[in-house]
Amino acid sequence: MRLIEQVWFYRHQAKWLIVPLLAPLSLVFWLLSVLRRALFTLGVKSSVKVSCPVVIVGNIGVGGNGKTPLVLFLVEQLSQQGIKVGVLSRGYGGQAPHYPYLLNEQTSAEQAGDEPVLIYQRTKVPVIVGSDRVAAALQLIAQGCQLIISDDGLQHYRLQRDYEILVVDGKRQFGNGLLLPAGPLRETTARLNSVDRIVVNGDKPLNVSTVKPINTMLLTATRVVNVKTGEQQMLAEFIAQHPRVNAMAGIGDPPRFFQYLCELGFVLDKSQGFIDHQAYNQRLLAPLISANYPLLMTEKDAVKCTAFAESSWWYLPVDAQFIGDGGQQLVTDIKQLLQK
CATH class of the missing domain: 3.40.50.300 (P-loop containing nucleotide triphosphate hydrolases)
Incomplete structure (x- = not known):
């Protein structure tokens, strides 16, 4: 996880240096944000109403x-x-x-x-x-x-x-x-x-x-889907067959995904978090590929891996x-x- 995110969300000790350093820029950001919204509110900048909600x-x-x-x-x-x-x-x-x-x-x-x-x-x-x-x-x-x-x-x-x-x-x-x-x-x-x-x-x-x-x-999950073939399998059945997996996530908070997998009953052999919207290739994911364990990822990651996915790669769709x-x-x- 990037240091700045640890400062923002987890009260990393670096906050005592980084926050005072960046605070003047935050003030400028606030002033620009308030001004921008006021320009729309006052009609100085025009907004557009379209014909449907x-x-x-x-x-x-x-x-x-x-x-x-x-x-x-x-x-x-x-x-x-x-x-x-x-x-x-x-x-x-x-x-x-x-x-x-x-x-x-x-x-x-x-x-x-x-x-x-x-x-x-x-x-x-x-x-x-x-x-x-x-x-x-x-x-x-x-x-x-x-x-x-x-x-x-x-x-x-x-x-x-x-x-x-x-x-x-x-x-x-x-x-x-x-x-x-x-x-x-x-x-x-x-x-x-x-x-x-x-x-x-x-x-x-x-x-x-x-x-x-x-x-x-x-957010709940009931099934897993194979990234390469689209095959679906019920989650409980998959966990029974593959209790230990490797995992990856390129989302806003990767540890949250890994924690959820553990709560579902998986044991993570390897896990790797990436930045949100990370672009993938076979070489980048090579350390997570194993002959022994499937690779489990988020649905958002899967749409970027279909072109080079292996048969042991699966994703976990979640529903609200x-x-x-x-x-x-x-x-x-x-x-x-x-x-x-």
Whole structure:
């Protein structure tokens, strides 16, 4: 794990040097953020309202926190009720031939980024990537979409939104509570009071107060999927056959994935964490390849490994589940947007 992340989230002793050094830059970041949002609020910079509802699934910090599983949940739930949903994303890490770029069956993670490819492969709904979210939204509408879900983009104020969902990693939450670069936040925690709903990924209570409704989301797994062949196997059966595995994760918090594997009953022989959105090749993963143990990874990693995967490589898809009726509350709120 990078030293700066240990300072942000785990109170590493280097904070006594690094935080005072970076604090002036955080002040500048805060001033620019406040000014930028004020320009949109006052109408100095124009925002665009598109012809269908836009739902933002975002966060105020850096790193993974569960946005993509929540997007998948919403897309699947709304699609089952006959609503044509489209997804837009920045497409971080991808190099598409043009933007906005509409994903298809041949689109690779190198072109569109790992998360958009994951969403498309799981849901088969229209997914578009591009930094100009207004242009991407208009193209989704041209595809016949009735509702747009933006994977991230909470701070992209040029695109007007009808509903904001702020996702919080229940484990790491807001770190040291400071803005970039002294801390992990892009906006202060005061932003929690201006969104429509907060979803906490994990069963730990928030360490800050808010007046907005909070739902608790848990990520659960029931099966594993072979990266090379697509074969599926029930998780309990797989663990019985392969109790010891090697593991890798290129996500916001790799130790969380490894801890979850241990909670499921796996014993990790080797584990390797990579930076979020890490690009992979056979040579990079060679130390994790074993004749004795399968290699287990996240679904986000798998979409970048299909071209060179071996038959012993598997990924663990996770699904969002809600404590109580929180998930249904979200779906009901969003469906009501279509009636306005």
